[in-house]
Amino acid sequence: MAEILVGVTGGIAAYKTAIIVSQLRQMEHGVSVVMTESATELVGKSTFEALSGRPVRTAFFGSDRIHVHIDLARESDLFCIAPATANILSKAANGIADDLLSTLILSFDKPVLFAPAMNPSMWNKPVIQNNVQKLIEFGATIIYPEFGRTSCGEVGVGRMAAPESIIKEIEKKISPKK
Numbered sequence: 001m002a003e004i005l006v007g008v009t010g011g012i013a014a015y016k017t018a019i020i021v022s023q024l025r026q027m028e029h030g031v032s033v034v035m036t037e038s039a040t041e042l043v044g045k046s047t048f049e050a051l052s053g054r055p056v057r058t059a060f061f062g063s064d065r066i067h068v069h070i071d072l073a074r075e076s077d078l079f080c081i082a083p084a085t086a087n088i089l090s091k092a093a094n095g096i097a098d099d100l101l102s103t104l105i106l107s108f109d110k111p112v113l114f115a116p117a118m119n120p121s122m123w124n125k126p127v128i129q130n131n132v133q134k135l136i137e138f139g140a141t142i143i144y145p146e147f148g149r150t151s152c153g154e155v156g157v158g159r160m161a162a163p164e165s166i167i168k169e170i171e172k173k174i175s176p177k178k
């Protein structure tokens with residue numbers, strides 16, 4: 001069984017990440033959740049605490065652990081950021097580390113997976129596509145968003161991949177190579 005770090009950023013698809021955390025726990029993986037401040041506006045920390053059985057961290061200062069931005073990276077086998085906002089993709093592609101979640105991405109040296117989710121116009125912006133390409137070049141895996149109706153009513157590519165597809169990608173990365 002693996003130790004999985006789940007990063008939740010401020011996209012409306014954050015509620016679907018609760019399903020991912022629940023299923024990973026049912027598969028007997030250890031799951032730690034880190035949320036951005038924006039994510040906590042969309043889904044409560046308590047939901048992820050109940051599903052993971054662990055405290056949810058949002059900040060380094062005032063945390064129960066002094067080097068939480070290093071410890072969680074060392075202790076985890078894989079980092080999956082779902083949903084990944086336009087903001088976190090852009091910060092990660094440029095080495096910006098101005099909160100716990102973005103700092104963990106920088107200190108993480110095992111597989112990092114991003115499941116972007118955003119409005120189709122945001123997803124199609126050249127700056128976002130450029131940042132996605134950069135992340136791939138830096139070794140990250142992108143679980144591409146799907147076509148459909150987004151919560152803002154627009155139809156296009158931008159919906160977060162289905163929880164089952166994200167879990168499948170996680171499993172691929174953590175299962176020993178045959």
Ligand SMILES: Cc1cc2nc3c(=O)[nH]c(=O)nc-3n(C[C@H](O)[C@H](O)[C@H](O)COP(=O)(O)O)c2cc1C
Pocket residue numbers: 008009010011012013036037038039083084085086087088117118119122
């Ligand atoms: C209701 C609501 C839904 C949002 N959904 C998304 C989204 O799906 N994708 C996205 O990139 N930004 C979305 N945003 C905007 C982000 O929350 C905002 O860019 C924020 O700065 C992201 O911060 P974070 O990356 O630190 O979580 C949404 C904002 C609101 C108010």
